[in-house]
Amino acid sequence: MPRRWWKKARKSNHDIFVRGEVGVIANYGFKDGGGEFYVSINTDMCAECADKPCVAACPESVFAVIEDDYEDEVIEMVKEHRKKIKYTCAPCLPTDGRRNAMPCVAACGKGAIKHSW
Numbered sequence: 001m002p003r004r005w006w007k008k009a010r011k012s013n014h015d016i017f018v019r020g021e022v023g024v025i026a027n028y029g030f031k032d033g034g035g036e037f038y039v040s041i042n043t044d045m046c047a048e049c050a051d052k053p054c055v056a057a058c059p060e061s062v063f064a065v066i067e068d069d070y071e072d073e074v075i076e077m078v079k080e081h082r083k084k085i086k087y088t089c090a091p092c093l094p095t096d097g098r099r100n101a102m103p104c105v106a107a108c109g110k111g112a113i114k115h116s117w
């Protein structure tokens with residue numbers, strides 16, 4: 001069954017949920033003078049992902065499993081990291097541009113997690 005529009009179109013200035021062609025995308029993060037620092041999660045993919053390996057893979061415990069408005073289990077970013085995710089993720093960011101080596105991205109075989117910077 002196709003999932004409907006996310007009811008919380010905009011929860012706050014830091015959390016933006018949009019319906020795109022590829023599914024519901026939850027963006028967590030912030031922007032400042034240095035740029036935009038958002039982690040995007042395709043929660044439609046999470047709803048189909050039974051084991052949710054990204055949760056255990058993240059050394060900073062950035063992700064948590066929640067039940068969304070459609071009673072699907074999806075991933076969200078825990079509140080404490082949303083306004084500092086640029087710094088939380090800094091130790092994981094590869095210097096050679098190989099984003100697939102980041103623990104969360106490597107654990108997610110579906111390509112549901114993307115970083116904006």
Ligand code: SF4
Binds near residue numbers: 049051075109
């Ligand atoms: S591993 Fe990927 S698809 Fe599975 S819950 Fe995590 S982000 Fe979603």
Ligand code: SF4
Binds near residue numbers: 059
């Ligand atoms: S880049 Fe590292 S700290 Fe950031 S969400 Fe992924 S695994 Fe967690």
